[in-house]
Structures are given as structure tokens and as C-alpha cells.
Amino acid sequence: MTPFLDLDPDSGFGLHNLPYGVFSVDGGSPRVGVRVGDHVVDLSVLEAEGVIAAAGGGRAPVFGQSSLNAFMGLGPDAWSALRTRLQDLLSAEGSPALRESGTLQDKAIVALEDVAMHLPAEVGDYTDFYSSRQHATNVGAMFRDPDNALLPNWLHLPVGYHGRASSVIVSGTDVVRPKGQLKPSDDTPPVFGPSRLLDIELELGFFVGAGNELGDSIPVNDAARHIFGFVLVNDWSARDIQKWEYVPLGPFLGKSFATSISPWVVPMAALEPFRIPGEPQTPEAGNPAILGYLKQDGPRSLDLDLEVAIETEGMREAGTEPHVVSRSNAKYLYWSPEQQLAHHTVNGCNARPGDLMASGTISGETEDSYGSLLELTWRGTKPITMPDGQERKFLADGDRVVMSGVASSGDRRVGFGEVEGTVRPARG
Structure with a gap:
């Protein structure tokens, strides 16, 4: 054409x-x-x-x-x-x-x-999943047991939590550094203040189109007909706030302050040529057998190249291009969008037009393909040196983050554009 x-x-x-x-x-x-x-x-x-x-x-x-x-x-x-x-x-x-x-x-x-x-949609509800095996393994190795990094349920179901729809923002909107309770060490009481460990999360999101009635569920092999299209997502994270608050109910203030999405919604049909098989979810491949309602026919992964770049204030003043810190791919998601939607609705939860669901951080198998600074700097122990000589363990005020994505095969290219945002100082 x-x-x-x-x-x-x-x-x-x-x-x-x-x-x-x-x-x-x-x-x-x-x-x-x-x-x-x-x-x-x-x-x-x-x-x-x-x-x-x-x-x-x-x-x-x-x-x-x-x-x-x-x-x-x-x-x-x-x-x-x-x-x-x-x-x-x-x-x-x-x-x-x-x-x-x-x-x-x-x-x-x-x-x-x-x-x-x-914003392309009125987001009624927002759900964030945890679907990248390498990301979940990295985090589990950092904070728990490296030999048992994945929790027992992870290979059996798409883990997720309900996020905050009101703070979903369109690309280009500034992000104000969040404040909350921080606990600098195990033997001191918590303190209140701006997050010191502000992070990014490289994710792929999709919008629900036609949903399902309350009490019904969406079968996994029919789920593609309920997915309208895809956007890039930066689910900003305050790691220090999150670490102190997340037990026992999961993320709250450390995640609810901002979720940036790209403005253009790429239709499901545009991505069909870029389907690939994905990691086998079978005992033969060394993975547990999944339950029947999650068994998806045909290729379930997407071959979509993703990139994360950071621009400091000094780089911006010098006219230096944003520095690429990660190159990843959506193929590293263990759980597909269809499996995420099928699991989300299997209990009869009703999805509605405009509901946003995100994949969770996408991390590849190499250190330069990780989708968060938490992993890229390995909890701050391996700082990233920027072109202006500054180091980054986590984000500083004035930093601008740019994520982009493109699927390509032969002469066919499908772009997502960018999702970007600049960190501004905490208020008050």
C-alpha cells in the first residue's frame, strides 16, 4: 500500500x-x-x-x-x-x-x-501486571533468595495489581517527584520526605475495546477481539516508598503518582505480522503446565524493539541527544496480553472500553536490556555514566526520560512514537 x-x-x-x-x-x-x-x-x-x-x-x-x-x-x-x-x-x-x-x-x-x-481514552480502570520473567527473577534475586527468585505462583498465573487510573498521563506531561514515608535502614524509624530512589519502568500497555458483562469471562483465544490497541508505558516508581509500604498488600503510593503513556494507540491488526511463538509454557521446556483457561493457540508474543534514553539538564543545555540506557524487546514477556486479559476476567470481573492494562517492566536477558534503573544499576551499585560526566543510580530532578518502540520486518515498519516525561522537584 x-x-x-x-x-x-x-x-x-x-x-x-x-x-x-x-x-x-x-x-x-x-x-x-x-x-x-x-x-x-x-x-x-x-x-x-x-x-x-x-x-x-x-x-x-x-x-x-x-x-x-x-x-x-x-x-x-x-x-x-x-x-x-x-x-x-x-x-x-x-x-x-x-x-x-x-x-x-x-x-x-x-x-x-x-x-x-x-490522553487517547478516558481510563476507567488501570491494571499493572508483572509479566517479564527476567525482571521478576532480577527483583527476586535482589530482595529475596537468588536460588528461588520467582515466587511459587509466578509461572502459573499472570501476577497483577490494580493501579490508579486518575494519574495516567499523556506523554510530555511533567512528573512531580513524589513524597511519602521512607525507611533508610532497618534499625531506624521511618521518615517523611521526597523519594530519593525515583525509577522508570519500561512497559507495553493495551486498551480494552468491547468488554464483558459482570460475571462473564473472556476466553483466552477470543481475547484478541477485545483488545483495541497498544501504547508504550512508563510506570514511574518510587522504590524507597514502595519498599516500605508494599507488605502485605503491594504497591500503593510508590506507584500511584504517575503512569505515562504514548499518545498514539497502535491497532491490534497492525501488530499481527510481528507475532512470534514466545517461551513454551510446558513441562517439556522446563516450565510448569499452565491451566486450561490460559492455554493460548498460535504465537502469543510480539517482536517489538524497545528503547529507553535519559537526558540530564546539562545534556539538554549542551544540546546533547538523550543517552540510550536500555534496548529491549516485548518478546521477553512470558505472559501475553491475551493471557493477561483472560486471567483478569476469569473471576467474572467486567472489563470496559478504555480500561488500560500494562505488562509490567520488560527486561531482557542481558544487562543492557533491563527495563528499570533498579536493574540497570543493580540497586545503585553500578551507576550509569552520562555523556555530561554525571552518574545516575536513579533519576534526578530535571532528568527527561524518553521511551520508544518499533516493530519491523522487511519493508514493513510499525512505529509507536515516544512516551516521554521530565522529573520536576517535589512540591511543598
Whole structure:
């Protein structure tokens, strides 16, 4: 498929991708668009002009809204139909309705540099999983027994916890250093203050589309039809606050202050060509047999390259590019998105359009592929030297973190763009 718009073929935002987002121009009302190269196509304009329809005639408009929730809720048949229609409209060989109408192009196509991006969905609920085996092993080795790093349940189910939806923020939003109780040593009482061990977590998140009724569950081999699309996630973590508070109920203030996501939601369909088998979940491979409700047919992993870079204030002032500290891949997730969703709903929990679920930190098998500073610096014992000569064990005020991702095979590239945020000093 060749788009009629000019774009860099290596951009990752060609017609094989077509990610959705919510944008505004010059302070106007947010509405839904789709990205093509360095252009944003305003779907609310195409809908109003009758060039596209979300799900056939008779339905209320869905693209003039400030979130993707209404479109997400229409389900996979509607998503597929619109994707096919957009590929036709934007192709050099397809429908002339947009390609040959300069007037419609002027109204519907906006330069990416002229838009402001917003949260793509109203996040009703947010769940964070713990699905990377290497990450769980690293953390278990640090804080428990290296010979028994994984807890007994880890290879049997996707471990997760309910996060805080209100503090999910779009890429580019500053992150204020959190405050809380800290316990510097075992033999001293806790103190109150700003976190001293502020960290990152490289994750892959997905949005639920059509959900399930309360009391029902989503079968693992039907779960893909309930996943609308994917975003990059930086689930910022205050390790010192978290360490003191997490027993016995898990993360709380150490995680709930900010979760950054990328603005463009990459459709499930765009990633299907990048499916790979994943680690076998069988006794033959040395792993416990999983229960039937988690057995997924076909390849369940995604071959998606991920990168983390950090920019200090000194680097920014000197015009130095952010320094890459990690290169990883989504293939290192032991539990797939479909298994996460199936497990989440197996008890009858109802998932709803716009619910966000994240993978947990993604860490590879080598030290340069770990997805958190906790691992990259091994609890601060191996500081990272930055290009400006500073060292980093954890994040300092003024540091800017940039995560990016792209799936590629041959001449097909599907980009995620970036999720970035800058650390600001604690308030008060």
C-alpha cells in the first residue's frame, strides 16, 4: 500500500500502522485522528462529510469526541471496517474521495507539528501486571533468595495489581517527584520526605475495546477481539516508598503518582505480522503446565524493539541527544496480553472500553536490556555514566526520560512514537 501523502518510508507510520489518537489544534476541542507519517487525519471531519462511518448508518458520531472510548466499544468488526476504509482513502491507488479533493484535504489533514496530543481514552480502570520473567527473577534475586527468585505462583498465573487510573498521563506531561514515608535502614524509624530512589519502568500497555458483562469471562483465544490497541508505558516508581509500604498488600503510593503513556494507540491488526511463538509454557521446556483457561493457540508474543534514553539538564543545555540506557524487546514477556486479559476476567470481573492494562517492566536477558534503573544499576551499585560526566543510580530532578518502540520486518515498519516525561522537584 502506497499512501498518496508524502512521508518517509522509514517513519513507521505508513498505511500498515494507522494508529489512533486524540488531538487538538490551537486550543480547539479535542477530537479523534489517525496518524500518517507527519500528518494527522481528522476523522471527525471525514465522519461529518460522510466519507467514513464508524459502524454503518444510524449510529451517533464517535470521532468528534475527546476520547476513543465510543469507537473502542463498537468492537472488532467496526475497527476492521474503518481500518480497511482508511487504507483505501489514503492509498495512491484507492478511493479518490480524499485524494482528489483539495478542499477536503485542507479541512481534514493537519501537520503533526501543529497539533497538541491528549490522553487517547478516558481510563476507567488501570491494571499493572508483572509479566517479564527476567525482571521478576532480577527483583527476586535482589530482595529475596537468588536460588528461588520467582515466587511459587509466578509461572502459573499472570501476577497483577490494580493501579490508579486518575494519574495516567499523556506523554510530555511533567512528573512531580513524589513524597511519602521512607525507611533508610532497618534499625531506624521511618521518615517523611521526597523519594530519593525515583525509577522508570519500561512497559507495553493495551486498551480494552468491547468488554464483558459482570460475571462473564473472556476466553483466552477470543481475547484478541477485545483488545483495541497498544501504547508504550512508563510506570514511574518510587522504590524507597514502595519498599516500605508494599507488605502485605503491594504497591500503593510508590506507584500511584504517575503512569505515562504514548499518545498514539497502535491497532491490534497492525501488530499481527510481528507475532512470534514466545517461551513454551510446558513441562517439556522446563516450565510448569499452565491451566486450561490460559492455554493460548498460535504465537502469543510480539517482536517489538524497545528503547529507553535519559537526558540530564546539562545534556539538554549542551544540546546533547538523550543517552540510550536500555534496548529491549516485548518478546521477553512470558505472559501475553491475551493471557493477561483472560486471567483478569476469569473471576467474572467486567472489563470496559478504555480500561488500560500494562505488562509490567520488560527486561531482557542481558544487562543492557533491563527495563528499570533498579536493574540497570543493580540497586545503585553500578551507576550509569552520562555523556555530561554525571552518574545516575536513579533519576534526578530535571532528568527527561524518553521511551520508544518499533516493530519491523522487511519493508514493513510499525512505529509507536515516544512516551516521554521530565522529573520536576517535589512540591511543598
